[in-house]
Amino acid sequence: MRLAALRHVYEQPGPCATVYLEGRSPGEDAKEQTRLRWRELRERLQSQGAAESALEALDDALAPAISGEEQANGRVLVANAETVALQAPWDASLGGGDDAVWQELPHLGPYVREHARSIRELVVLASQTGATVRQLVIAEQHEPREVGSQDVEGSAYEQVHKPRGQAESHSRIQNRADEAVSQNAKDVVERLRKISSNFQPHVLVLAGETQGRQAIRAELHDELATILSETDRGGEGHNESDMALTDELLRIAEEAGERRAHQRSEQWQKALAHDLAVQGAQSVARAAELGAVETLLLEPGAEATREAFLLKTCSQTDAGVDLVASGSELDEGVGAILRYPVNF
Missing domain, CATH: 3.30.420.60 (eRF1 domain 2)
Structure with missing residues (x-):
């Protein structure tokens, strides 16, 4: 995935709400269940201080799911006080569940990992x-x-x-x-x-x-x-x-x-051997700010340190993002393959 596809989301002023609604098999009570799930997420966002205008925008965006038109489809949404900046399909890992976060930057790590x-x-x-x-x-x-x-x-x-x-x-x-x-x-x-x-x-x-x-x-x-x-x-x-x-x-x-995972692991090891890779949040952030990151690397099941900031910064220079194999143990859960060597 090229992170430039998310640049417009990160360019919106914060804070913002990020909502994940898991896709589930439709049933007789699916409409009511979807309504209750969104109500719980909405209340969670309210408790975190979300702007009412952002919540109302999400109400409108989720209306088809709540009315029963799209109950089986998972989705991710990002909204601030002014607009819904992202509304996209999302195929959560089984048991991933729903989530809602109000914070300065979009919480798009799960969405990016699903794409990867x-x-x-x-x-x-x-x-x-x-x-x-x-x-x-x-x-x-x-x-x-x-x-x-x-x-x-x-x-x-x-x-x-x-x-x-x-x-x-x-x-x-x-x-x-x-x-x-x-x-x-x-x-x-x-x-x-x-x-x-x-x-x-x-x-x-x-x-x-x-x-x-x-x-x-x-x-x-x-x-x-x-x-x-x-x-x-x-x-x-x-x-x-x-x-x-x-x-x-x-x-x-x-x-x-x-x-893909095997090829990425080989690429990561070769990059390390030729000083074309860094790991750890601080080193990756510096490389990203220099525009040197070709591919941001995350671990499958754990959020990286300063993850939201790193995703935003890498989106500004059209870096890619991919996952390393489980057990790779990147420093602070993040690494990067570089376009060129950097000296800190």
């Missing part, structure tokens, strides 16, 4: 005539959350079926059918490149019809090929196939997360 743990999957359900392309975000211990979907029809979609027989005319028709499938695959891959430039997937999952998968795979020659994972499960539109595909997507996401 999440895996973005670009899923292609291929056919010989095109594909359905889905953009999924998979948070740890959660079902995939779809953030985008579109059908891609190849420009040669009417000519993909091959005739039976060995006649010369049939052979020509078969060649044209092969060419049509190839053209459709090129159209799909072109669309994938456009989607990927904005979505920045961690993994490309290729599923669906065998012939469609083969054709699309043959057209992947750039960075998308390096993140390709293929499966023959699901993609047929039936409930059992859909469930099988979902299980496969979760497995692929888990493996991708493990690879």
Whole structure:
């Protein structure tokens, strides 16, 4: 995650309220339960001295959830006395619960950690005539959350079926059918490149019809090929196939997360060896103020010393943020990979 995406939140004057509302399965009393949960959080903010105007703004922002429209969706909100600066989906770790904090800077550590743990999957359900392309975000211990979907029809979609027989005319028709499938695959891959430039997937999952998968795979020659994972499960539109595909997507996401953690650990060790890393709140803060932080590193389950300040400062220079593996024992729970060496 690039922290510049949160710069506008940190630019708002404080103090501010940060609210986390955990997503839960809807039930018969979900509407009432959501109302009670927000009332408890609202009272907590009042006891911390929150401005009434900020609370009223949060009332309005949470109205769809309280009315029952979005009860299953978790969210994080940041509001000061003037505006709601952030309202975004949030997939809490199971049992993470609700929270509300009124303080000078936004309390966005849990939100940032959720983003760092999440895996973005670009899923292609291929056919010989095109594909359905889905953009999924998979948070740890959660079902995939779809953030985008579109059908891609190849420009040669009417000519993909091959005739039976060995006649010369049939052979020509078969060649044209092969060419049509190839053209459709090129159209799909072109669309994938456009989607990927904005979505920045961690993994490309290729599923669906065998012939469609083969054709699309043959057209992947750039960075998308390096993140390709293929499966023959699901993609047929039936409930059992859909469930099988979902299980496969979760497995692929888990493996991708493990690879990311391993790669980040290797990068951290190499940076330390070349004086391109620091740790501890004071050292990271100085490096951040100099614009030297390339990636802010946090531990998964513990808040770092001066965390809110470090997130704000790093957001001003478009630093990234990621998690180290549990047990890394960073000084004061924070470290940084640097763009260039710094001397204090």
